[in-house]
Amino acid sequence: MASRPDGYGYTADCEKTKAKKYNAELEQEERAWISGILKKPFPAGSFGDALKSGVILCKLMNALQHGSVKKISEASTAFPQMENISNFLSAAKKYGVADTNLFQTADLYDGTNIGQVVVCIDGLGRAAQKHGFKGPVLGVKEAAGEARHFTEEQKRSGDAIIGLQMGTSAGANQSGMNMGKLRGVQ
Numbered sequence: 001m002a003s004r005p006d007g008y009g010y011t012a013d014c015e016k017t018k019a020k021k022y023n024a025e026l027e028q029e030e031r032a033w034i035s036g037i038l039k040k041p042f043p044a045g046s047f048g049d050a051l052k053s054g055v056i057l058c059k060l061m062n063a064l065q066h067g068s069v070k071k072i073s074e075a076s077t078a079f080p081q082m083e084n085i086s087n088f089l090s091a092a093k094k095y096g097v098a099d100t101n102l103f104q105t106a107d108l109y110d111g112t113n114i115g116q117v118v119v120c121i122d123g124l125g126r127a128a129q130k131h132g133f134k135g136p137v138l139g140v141k142e143a144a145g146e147a148r149h150f151t152e153e154q155k156r157s158g159d160a161i162i163g164l165q166m167g168t169s170a171g172a173n174q175s176g177m178n179m180g181k182l183r184g185v186q
Contacts, residue, residue, distance in 0.1 A: 021115030029138060030121045036136035037063050048114045054084025061091045063135075064128050068095065082109050092120065096127040 007015055031042040038059055043050040051057055053076070058069040068091040073080035085105045093102060101123030107113035125138025 018113050018115055021113075021119060023115070023118055026122060027118050030118060030125070033125060033136050033138040034060055034121075048108060048111045048117065051108060051117065052111075053081045054086075054088055054108075057088040058084050058091075060124075061088055061095070064124070064133055065091070065095055065131070078109070085109060089120075092124055092127075095124070096130060097123040 027047050031047070034056065035042040038056070043056075053074075055072055055074060058072040061068050062072075069084075069087045071087070073084055075081070082105050085108055089102055089105065093099070097120065101120050103113060103116040103120050108117050122139050126140070126142045128135075129137060129139075129141045130144075
């Protein structure tokens with residue numbers, strides 16, 4: 001993880017918000033889910049350090065959707081590892097993980113926002129269920145929208161209803177309004 005000084009004010013608030021996102025129980029479920037899919041034990045140590053190279057993420061993505069990450073680099077230098085992470089994120093987005101669930105490459109590589117990485121993998125688990133993946137399950141299944149069909153008569157009946165969300169005009173009038181007239185002060 002990157003060594004950064006403690007922040008103050010807004011920076012400290014942002015760091016607290018990131019820390020609140022992190023869910024240790026969900027991380028443990030994700031470790032088991034990933035090792036169940038890849039059929040290998042998840043590496044010991046911190047979650048971020050195990051995923052930092054991006055290799056496990058790319059292999060996970062390829063297990064869910066064959067060929068979604070074309071090139072996986074096993075190099076130990078920064079650029080290929082960040083490229084692996086970036087390739088995973090592109091494949092995850094194409095697979096159906098919502099933009100709000102994705103993380104930035106630096107969030108994982110620098111270890112600055114592991115909570116968002118956990119959120120992303122949870123989103124990947126939901127997307128896998130949506131695609132009908134036959135294997136270990138992570139998270140709850142996303143709800144699918146239900147199309148509603150209304151007749152023309154039902155649509156027209158709504159035109160006669162005045163929505164009170166905009167307020168009411170009961171008792172309102174323009175008495176006492178000065179429309180361009182000077183105010184008479186004595």
